[in-house]
Amino acid sequence: MTGFGAAALAASKASGVFTPDIVLADDPPPFDLNTGVAPLEVIIPTVVPLVFQRVSPAAMDATIVLRITTMITNAWFDAIAPYHPTAKGVYSSIARQPQSEATLFNKNVATAYASYRVLLNVLPASTGVWRGMMQSMGLDPDDGQQNADNPIGIGNIAGISVAEERQNDGMNQLGNEGDVIYNRKRFADYTGYAPVNTAYQLNDAGRWQPDIVTMDEGLFLVQQHVTPQMQFTETYNNLNLQSFNTPPPNKSKPGLPNYKKQVDEVLAASAGMTDQQKMTAELYDNKLLSLGFVALFIAQSRQLTFDEFVQYDFLVNVAAFDTAVVVWKEKLKWDAVRPFSAVRHVYGDSPVTAWGGPGQGTVSDIPASQWRPYLQTADHSEYPSGSAAFCAAHAEASRLFLGSDALGWTVPQPMGSSRIEPGVTPQSDIDLHWDTWTAFAEDCGNSRFWAGVHFRPSIQFARPLGRRVGEKTYEFVQAHIAGNA
Amino acid sequence: MTGFGAAALAASKASGVFTPDIVLADDPPPFDLNTGVAPLEVIIPTVVPLVFQRVSPAAMDATIVLRITTMITNAWFDAIAPYHPTAKGVYSSIARQPQSEATLFNKNVATAYASYRVLLNVLPASTGVWRGMMQSMGLDPDDGQQNADNPIGIGNIAGISVAEERQNDGMNQLGNEGDVIYNRKRFADYTGYAPVNTAYQLNDAGRWQPDIVTMDEGLFLVQQHVTPQMQFTETYNNLNLQSFNTPPPNKSKPGLPNYKKQVDEVLAASAGMTDQQKMTAELYDNKLLSLGFVALFIAQSRQLTFDEFVQYDFLVNVAAFDTAVVVWKEKLKWDAVRPFSAVRHVYGDSPVTAWGGPGQGTVSDIPASQWRPYLQTADHSEYPSGSAAFCAAHAEASRLFLGSDALGWTVPQPMGSSRIEPGVTPQSDIDLHWDTWTAFAEDCGNSRFWAGVHFRPSIQFARPLGRRVGEKTYEFVQAHIAGNA
Numbered sequence: 001m002t003g004f005g006a007a008a009l010a011a012s013k014a015s016g017v018f019t020p021d022i023v024l025a026d027d028p029p030p031f032d033l034n035t036g037v038a039p040l041e042v043i044i045p046t047v048v049p050l051v052f053q054r055v056s057p058a059a060m061d062a063t064i065v066l067r068i069t070t071m072i073t074n075a076w077f078d079a080i081a082p083y084h085p086t087a088k089g090v091y092s093s094i095a096r097q098p099q100s101e102a103t104l105f106n107k108n109v110a111t112a113y114a115s116y117r118v119l120l121n122v123l124p125a126s127t128g129v130w131r132g133m134m135q136s137m138g139l140d141p142d143d144g145q146q147n148a149d150n151p152i153g154i155g156n157i158a159g160i161s162v163a164e165e166r167q168n169d170g171m172n173q174l175g176n177e178g179d180v181i182y183n184r185k186r187f188a189d190y191t192g193y194a195p196v197n198t199a200y201q202l203n204d205a206g207r208w209q210p211d212i213v214t215m216d217e218g219l220f221l222v223q224q225h226v227t228p229q230m231q232f233t234e235t236y237n238n239l240n241l242q243s244f245n246t247p248p249p250n251k252s253k254p255g256l257p258n259y260k261k262q263v264d265e266v267l268a269a270s271a272g273m274t275d276q277q278k279m280t281a282e283l284y285d286n287k288l289l290s291l292g293f294v295a296l297f298i299a300q301s302r303q304l305t306f307d308e309f310v311q312y313d314f315l316v317n318v319a320a321f322d323t324a325v326v327v328w329k330e331k332l333k334w335d336a337v338r339p340f341s342a343v344r345h346v347y348g349d350s351p352v353t354a355w356g357g358p359g360q361g362t363v364s365d366i367p368a369s370q371w372r373p374y375l376q377t378a379d380h381s382e383y384p385s386g387s388a389a390f391c392a393a394h395a396e397a398s399r400l401f402l403g404s405d406a407l408g409w410t411v412p413q414p415m416g417s418s419r420i421e422p423g424v425t426p427q428s429d430i431d432l433h434w435d436t437w438t439a440f441a442e443d444c445g446n447s448r449f450w451a452g453v454h455f456r457p458s459i460q461f462a463r464p465l466g467r468r469v470g471e472k473t474y475e476f477v478q479a480h481i482a483g484n485a
Numbered sequence: 486m487t488g489f490g491a492a493a494l495a496a497s498k499a500s501g502v503f504t505p506d507i508v509l510a511d512d513p514p515p516f517d518l519n520t521g522v523a524p525l526e527v528i529i530p531t532v533v534p535l536v537f538q539r540v541s542p543a544a545m546d547a548t549i550v551l552r553i554t555t556m557i558t559n560a561w562f563d564a565i566a567p568y569h570p571t572a573k574g575v576y577s578s579i580a581r582q583p584q585s586e587a588t589l590f591n592k593n594v595a596t597a598y599a600s601y602r603v604l605l606n607v608l609p610a611s612t613g614v615w616r617g618m619m620q621s622m623g624l625d626p627d628d629g630q631q632n633a634d635n636p637i638g639i640g641n642i643a644g645i646s647v648a649e650e651r652q653n654d655g656m657n658q659l660g661n662e663g664d665v666i667y668n669r670k671r672f673a674d675y676t677g678y679a680p681v682n683t684a685y686q687l688n689d690a691g692r693w694q695p696d697i698v699t700m701d702e703g704l705f706l707v708q709q710h711v712t713p714q715m716q717f718t719e720t721y722n723n724l725n726l727q728s729f730n731t732p733p734p735n736k737s738k739p740g741l742p743n744y745k746k747q748v749d750e751v752l753a754a755s756a757g758m759t760d761q762q763k764m765t766a767e768l769y770d771n772k773l774l775s776l777g778f779v780a781l782f783i784a785q786s787r788q789l790t791f792d793e794f795v796q797y798d799f800l801v802n803v804a805a806f807d808t809a810v811v812v813w814k815e816k817l818k819w820d821a822v823r824p825f826s827a828v829r830h831v832y833g834d835s836p837v838t839a840w841g842g843p844g845q846g847t848v849s850d851i852p853a854s855q856w857r858p859y860l861q862t863a864d865h866s867e868y869p870s871g872s873a874a875f876c877a878a879h880a881e882a883s884r885l886f887l888g889s890d891a892l893g894w895t896v897p898q899p900m901g902s903s904r905i906e907p908g909v910t911p912q913s914d915i916d917l918h919w920d921t922w923t924a925f926a927e928d929c930g931n932s933r934f935w936a937g938v939h940f941r942p943s944i945q946f947a948r949p950l951g952r953r954v955g956e957k958t959y960e961f962v963q964a965h966i967a968g969n970a
Binding site: 054061064123125180181182183185186187188189194198199200201210212213214215217218219220221222223224226227356357360363366367370371372 | 539546549608610665666667668670671672673674679683684685686695697698699700702703704705706707708709711712841842845848851852855856857
């Protein structure tokens with residue numbers, strides 16, 4: 001299960017959609033360090049809802065969320081490495097423990113303290129929550145020992161090492177980049193990125209325009225491009241970023257015939273959306289319900305051990321994290337226009353044929369200026385697609401770790417369960433199903449086009465980036481498991 | 486109690502600050518239509534937390550919140566008018582009821598249905614909550630009768646009349662202004678307002694710049710000027726808007742000596758803030774804890790009757806609402822720069838002496854570019870001050886309604902209870918106290934200057950606007966009570 005997993009649990013309960021058997025009960029029994037799995041049963045169910053509440057309510061800020069979940073799974077990996085016959089932590093080299101110490105109890109205690117130290121560092125405003133999390137397991141949040149001969153010390157060392165190594169990794173977690181001393185803003189941009197377009201005027205129809213977002217009751221805000229500095233953030237794989245490139249988004253050059261053609265493709269896709277496509281788009285838009293749930297499904301259906309679960313979760317998080325660095329470098333390089341801007345630019349107030357908004361179906365007389373994509377466009381530039389790249393990375397890493405392209409995941413979508421068109425879509429109960437990881441990643445990318453948040457080339461050229469990073473990450477994690485890193 | 490009152494209850498419980506005796510118990514007894522006061526005990530406690538949750542989490546969007554609370558108190562006023570010896574509703578003329586019908590039960594039922602009809606109209610996304618609110622009082626949400634001979638029909642008529650008259654009042658509640666058919670955005674600006682400055686560049690140092698806001702964990706958004714169309718919204722008093730004017734904000738003209746002088750005043754105030762000033766600024770920044778709580782205090786200390794309570798609450802809401810129309814007209818006319826922009830413009834990265842941020846006290850070496858006001862600057866332009874005008878209107882209306890300038894309100898501020906500097910400010914238990922409404926309004930306005938969100942002239946020239954509207958509103962409400970409207 002990825003860091004996205006537990007929030008997926010909560011989301012699934014709230015929305016009434018498919019919930020794997022592994023999902024926690026509403027009133028779970030007290031956690032037992034001797035028999036439970038702390039990361040799965042305590043850490044993530046505490047962390048993820050809070051992350052989404054405080055960091056990214058609309059889950060549109062994948063870079064920050066990913067960084068937090070990656071640091072947590074990293075801390076788990078490093079905390080149990082000393083109990084493994086060969087594994088080596090990424091940011092700590094703790095003496096290997098006797099095999100008799102490799103108990104579930106010790107691994108639970110070590111991963112709990114490791115998580116706690118990372119959380120205090122990365123989400124300090126919620127310290128009270130993290131203390132309560134420890135106490136709920138019967139663990140003392142004030143035990144700060146760093147003796148490498150017991151699980152408390154091992155967990156503390158692992159967590160503190162991850163936090164210290166990562167807090168100045170380029171993401172500006174401390175808000176100190178640029179010699180800021182006073183009123184530091186955590187994760188603030190320090191690259192000086194400013195869009196050439198405003199939310200009110202498209203000065204250059206080839207470049208990114210911030211969207212105006214609303215909670216639908218009167219509060220309007222303008223997007224700021226999320227974390228431009230992700231492009232300068234240290235990768236786990238020490239990637240040679242210069243070798244990861246996308247061709248120029250030539251179809252987004254205003255004035256050329258391809259610009260209008262690309263717009264017409266998006267409008268045609270909008271007009272042609274099926275219930276299957278709409279529900280697929282909604283699922284992948286929510287990284288909890290897609291990347292989180294599919295990892296839950298894997299943990300359960302493949303009956304992963306504690307170690308395998310931690311390794312797999314760390315693997316898919318790092319694969320997506322490093323992919324984000326690559327993708328953000330390209331996003332900021334091209335700064336390309338999103339469909340919502342280009343549609344208005346080409347057609348203005350002229351009527352077009354497209355989806356007419358929630359519950360309206362396809363209409364032939366919607367002024368282009370009133371068109372909206374099926375999904376809210378995220379707060380970063382168009383090209384290449386983050387989602388398409390993340391899913392490609394996740395799929396490639398999963399294929400290699402699990403040794404097969406087989407997936408076999410079915411997600412029922414009850415009649416009317418749409419978040420965008422509640423009570424209307426789908427018109428009858430339907431199933432989404434993926435036989436293979438290949439199909440999973442394919443639909444993930446395509447759904448961004450169906451939903452009007454990406455042009456085709458953004459998806460096409462994102463996939464190879466994700467696949468390459470997924471492959472490298474698999475090698476990276478395997479080397480650390482084998483102790484060859 | 487204003488519409489702000491009940492959220493004040495919740496806020497006070499959460500923050501542990503002063504709570505009047507009137508505050509609801511944590512586990513209130515079941516509401517009794519024969520003995521309770523529905524607006525106070527059920528309607529507001531249901532509505533206001535939801536308004537703040539869905540409409541304006543940071544309570545920075547006073548115009549929209551005010552409009553909702555004004556429509557609700559309007560519906561109450563109109564719903565009980567038929568039971569009053571002389572009163573006449575604003576948007577309905579329901580036949581006067583026999584005096585024997587003027588029971589607490591009937592007034593409770595009428596105000597409940599009136600509230601319900603307004604809420605379905607103005608906050609339709611929360612229909613389930615409003616239905617539940619009615620059911621909690623044992624009332625049938627599906628009883629839509631409009632017979633003027635019983636309290637259900639009277640309440641429905643009153644609420645529907647307010648909703649129908651107000652839904653096209655210029656605030657664009659339906660999102661239909663500008664012939665928008667598809668994907669209407671409720672309360673969207675239709676005036677075409679666009680700031681001349683971006684969040685990233687101050688093109689004109691005399692004009693408003695949107696601020697960048699953050700939840701402090703990585704999500705950054707840019708302000709959009711809230712509801713420019715408030716200036717075109719129908720007032721209750723049929724105000725001649727041309728007669729409400731402010732002189733040009735000459736001190737905000739870049740390049741003139743007064744520009745720097747005005748900036749230096751703000752920095753000096755920032756450097757000199759006392760605990761008393763900080764806590765006063767926090768109180769008035771939260772319209773729940775200030776305008777809401779003082780009205781609660783009045784209801785309780787003056788032992789207002791049901792009718793007096795509804796009249797007073799309607800009065801202070803309309804006073805602030807009409808004031809907002811006048812203030813927004815001037816805000817949009819002048820579009821003046823806020824202190825945070827001007828401070829950076831004058832001093833750039835040069836060190837200044839000012840408050841150094843939460844817990845830092847006054848420092849002498851803060852680069853001006855790192856300075857922040859004690860309070861977050863709200864999402865609208867500088868001149869004149871909304872808060873100063875609202876408080877002046879509220880105070881004037883209260884003076885006239887209550888027949889005295891006497892107030893006598895004390896608000897204890899426990900040591901360390903600051904929201905901005907928790908655990909630090911105030912350094913010991915202190916009391917805030919106002920003997921008179923005059924002192925109340927004076928501190929309200931000044932606190933915006935101490936806290937760095939306004940220059941002095943914005944406060945000075947806001948007050949007369951609010952006082953005049955407060956006076957007119959008193960006449961307006963009195964005329965409706967006397968049936969002379």
